[in-house]
Amino acid sequence: MADGPGAGQPEGWPPAKPPRWPQPAGQSIGGASPQQPPSKKRRGRRFLWGCSGAAVFLIALIVIIAVASSGGNKASPPASPGSLSPTSGSTEQIKPAKAAPTPIPPIKLSGTGQQATSRFTVAEGLAVFRSTCSACKTNFIVTLLDSSGQTKDLLVNAIGTYNGSKGVGMSAGSYRLTIQADSAWTITITQPRHQAAVSLPHTYSGKGDRIVGPFTANHAATLRGTHRGKANFIVTVLDAKGDLQNLPFNQVGNFNGSTVTQMISGGPYYLNVTADGTWTLKLSKP
Structure with missing residues (x-):
C-alpha cells in the first residue's frame, strides 16, 4: 500500500457527501426551523381575530338575553271579539245583555148589548x-169579576158613547167581564211590563177616563191638576204592580189645584184618571 493521505483507510473512504437538495425557504438543513421573531403583520392578524371573537361572543350574549326577555312577555293570543270592550280594549269579559222579556199578548173581547164574557187568564x-162603545146611547157599564164570580172592580160606568181606559192590580188567575150596553162594544186587555218611565217634571193631558204613565219619583211628587167638566174628577196613583199608592184628587166639576202626593212603594208609577171633561196633570219634584 502506498504511504500518504488516505493510507491505511478502507477503499471508498472518506464517504462521499450526501447531495444537497434544495430546502424550503426559512428551513435549515436537517429539518430544524430557525427561530425568527413573528412579523408585525402576523401580530396584527392575531389581534384582529381576537377582537372578532370577542365581538361574536358579545353579539351571541345579547341575542340570548333578548330571547330570554321575550319569552317572559309572550304576546297573548288574540281575544275573541266578544271579550274585548269596544271602547277601552280591555280583556275583561262583557256580560251579555239580558234579553228583554217577551210582551204579554193582548186579550181582545167584543160583543153587542148585555153580555157576560168567556173566562180569560191574566198574570x-x-x-x-x-x-169602547161608539154608538151607545144609554148606560155603558163594565164590571170585572174574579174566578168565583165576585166583583173585583167597576171598570166603566158611563152614559152614551165611551172611549176610555183604567188600570187594575191583578192576582194571577181567571176572570170574566159583565157588560151592560145598548150597542156594539170592544174591550182590550193589556199587561204592560218593563215600560220606559219618564222623569220629572212631566205633564199629562187628556179627556175622560185614562191611565197614564209610567213616571219615576222618589216616593213623592208635587201634582197640579185641572179639570173642565161636570162630573167626578178622581185621580189615583198606582205602582208598577197596580197597587194603590194614594188618592191625590177627588173632586166634582171644574177644578184647579195642587197637592204633594206620597207613595209607599218604589216606582215607577201610573195615574188613573176618572173624568168627564178635559184635564191636565203636571208632575214635578216635591
Missing part, C-alpha cells in the same frame, strides 16, 4: 182595560 201585576 200577576198591572192590567189595563181599554173599553
Whole structure:
C-alpha cells in the first residue's frame, strides 16, 4: 500500500457527501426551523381575530338575553271579539245583555148589548182595560169579576158613547167581564211590563177616563191638576204592580189645584184618571 493521505483507510473512504437538495425557504438543513421573531403583520392578524371573537361572543350574549326577555312577555293570543270592550280594549269579559222579556199578548173581547164574557187568564201585576162603545146611547157599564164570580172592580160606568181606559192590580188567575150596553162594544186587555218611565217634571193631558204613565219619583211628587167638566174628577196613583199608592184628587166639576202626593212603594208609577171633561196633570219634584 502506498504511504500518504488516505493510507491505511478502507477503499471508498472518506464517504462521499450526501447531495444537497434544495430546502424550503426559512428551513435549515436537517429539518430544524430557525427561530425568527413573528412579523408585525402576523401580530396584527392575531389581534384582529381576537377582537372578532370577542365581538361574536358579545353579539351571541345579547341575542340570548333578548330571547330570554321575550319569552317572559309572550304576546297573548288574540281575544275573541266578544271579550274585548269596544271602547277601552280591555280583556275583561262583557256580560251579555239580558234579553228583554217577551210582551204579554193582548186579550181582545167584543160583543153587542148585555153580555157576560168567556173566562180569560191574566198574570200577576198591572192590567189595563181599554173599553169602547161608539154608538151607545144609554148606560155603558163594565164590571170585572174574579174566578168565583165576585166583583173585583167597576171598570166603566158611563152614559152614551165611551172611549176610555183604567188600570187594575191583578192576582194571577181567571176572570170574566159583565157588560151592560145598548150597542156594539170592544174591550182590550193589556199587561204592560218593563215600560220606559219618564222623569220629572212631566205633564199629562187628556179627556175622560185614562191611565197614564209610567213616571219615576222618589216616593213623592208635587201634582197640579185641572179639570173642565161636570162630573167626578178622581185621580189615583198606582205602582208598577197596580197597587194603590194614594188618592191625590177627588173632586166634582171644574177644578184647579195642587197637592204633594206620597207613595209607599218604589216606582215607577201610573195615574188613573176618572173624568168627564178635559184635564191636565203636571208632575214635578216635591
